[in-house]
Amino acid sequence: MVTETDIRTYLNEVSDPEIPVLTVTDLGVVQQIYLQDQTWFVELTPTYSGCPAMQQIEADILAKLKEKGIFNAQVKHVLSPAWTTDWISEEGRQKLRLYGIAPPVNEPDKSALFSEPPRVACPKCNSNNTRMVSLFGSTACKAHYQCNECQEPFDYFKCLK
Amino acid sequence: MQESALFEYVLRLSDDSLILAQRLGEWCGHGPILEEDIALTNISLDLIGQAISLYDFAADLEGKGRNHDQLAYLRYENEYKNVLLVEQPNGDFAMTILRQFFFDAFRLPLYEALMQSPEEQLAAIAAKSVKETRYHLKHTSEWVIRMGDGTEESHQRAQAAIDHLWRYTHELFYEDAHDQSLQAAGKVPSMAEIQAKWMATVTSILQEATLEIPKNNWKFDGGREGRHSEHMGYILSDLQYMQRAYPNMEW
Numbered sequence: 001m002v003t004e005t006d007i008r009t010y011l012n013e014v015s016d017p018e019i020p021v022l023t024v025t026d027l028g029v030v031q032q033i034y035l036q037d038q039t040w041f042v043e044l045t046p047t048y049s050g051c052p053a054m055q056q057i058e059a060d061i062l063a064k065l066k067e068k069g070i071f072n073a074q075v076k077h078v079l080s081p082a083w084t085t086d087w088i089s090e091e092g093r094q095k096l097r098l099y100g101i102a103p104p105v106n107e108p109d110k111s112a113l114f115s116e117p118p119r120v121a122c123p124k125c126n127s128n129n130t131r132m133v134s135l136f137g138s139t140a141c142k143a144h145y146q147c148n149e150c151q152e153p154f155d156y157f158k159c160l161k
Numbered sequence: 162m163q164e165s166a167l168f169e170y171v172l173r174l175s176d177d178s179l180i181l182a183q184r185l186g187e188w189c190g191h192g193p194i195l196e197e198d199i200a201l202t203n204i205s206l207d208l209i210g211q212a213i214s215l216y217d218f219a220a221d222l223e224g225k226g227r228n229h230d231q232l233a234y235l236r237y238e239n240e241y242k243n244v245l246l247v248e249q250p251n252g253d254f255a256m257t258i259l260r261q262f263f264f265d266a267f268r269l270p271l272y273e274a275l276m277q278s279p280e281e282q283l284a285a286i287a288a289k290s291v292k293e294t295r296y297h298l299k300h301t302s303e304w305v306i307r308m309g310d311g312t313e314e315s316h317q318r319a320q321a322a323i324d325h326l327w328r329y330t331h332e333l334f335y336e337d338a339h340d341q342s343l344q345a346a347g348k349v350p351s352m353a354e355i356q357a358k359w360m361a362t363v364t365s366i367l368q369e370a371t372l373e374i375p376k377n378n379w380k381f382d383g384g385r386e387g388r389h390s391e392h393m394g395y396i397l398s399d400l401q402y403m404q405r406a407y408p409n410m411e412w
Binding site for chain 1: 299
């Protein structure tokens with residue numbers, strides 16, 4: 001008999017297609033998992049509304065569960081409560097850093113114009129002497145930074161609250 | 162009545178998002194600098210995502226078995242209820258940024274108010290979208306200030322964009338019987354409340370940017386009733402091409 005815990009364990013093997021070092025559980029997008037009328041429902045919260053990775057994640061989850069012999073599964077999208085970067089696990093943050101992406105830090109008031117962008121440590125040399133190049137980066141969830149010390153350009157996973 | 166009023170209300174929100182996203186998408190590969198190219202298409206992507214959630218909700222309310230793709234791609238021009246502002250051509254960078262700024266300054270207080278709606282799905286979509294919209298408004302506000310308080314050239318272009326677009330901004334606050342019945346039921350905020358917040362944002366940003374609010378109060382509208390400018394047909398022919406040429410195609 002498959003349990004919810006088994007399914008969570010299997011989902012640890014499903015990675016984010018855009019950031020393959022992160023699993024969907026590291027990312028914190030998996031919510032409730034429950035059995036209803038003979039079907040396993042896996043609740044998924046999107047990171048950004050338009051994130052094109054979500055469809056792929058859904059397909060990957062179903063494929064993984066099939067591989068484990070679970071054919072009666074469905075992915076259900078839930079919007080509320082809205083996903084926040086606070087749900088990225090500590091392990092996930094470590095993995096991001098090692099992968100070269102600076103994990104989200106607590107940002108100053110986002111509505112303040114021309115506010116100092118958050119101090120983000122360079123994932124390569126760990127220097128705090130970095131600058132934001134653009135608020136919008138290679139994907140919806142990232143901003144574009146550069147390190148003033150080692151000159152490395154890098155992605156910063158924007159704080160979303 | 163309430164169901165169909167809500168359907169109409171949600172459809173307006175979705176159509177605004179979709180058509181503006183399509184316009185922003187035209188900048189892909191043509192941005193003045195790479196970072197702005199990416200920013201405009203990122204904003205476009207957020208708007209498409211919001212449109213998908215909104216169309217899904219509208220389709221549920223309608224209960225005719227249509228899905229978000231059918232609502233987005235398979236309606237006729239007069240069935241789209243977006244405001245004329247979002248279908249206006251991109252023009253130069255100033256025109257695109259001002260159009261976006263006027264829209265973001267409207268969408269942010271609207272989403273903030275809708276988060277309190279007793280319509281749970283609408284409140285959930287608003288709570289999700291408000292975070293993204295906050296980034297958009299910050300981005301466009303900073304550009305408006307930079308351009309207005311920048312060089313003579315950038316100031317002149319920004320002011321020209323405001324003078325041209327101002328006539329389309331009034332329609333953002335359009336209200337009809339649908340809105341009024343939803344407001345009476347406490348499901349959506351009054352547009353007068355949103356307009357006051359919009360005006361406060363616009364006034365303070367334009368002031369800081371040394372730009373002026375036009376004296377001319379000439380108003381253009383029609384989009385909310387399905388009467389569009391000539392630009393809309395061209396947008397739809399691009400937007401709908403694949404579904405019309407290859408019905409029911411999926412990626």
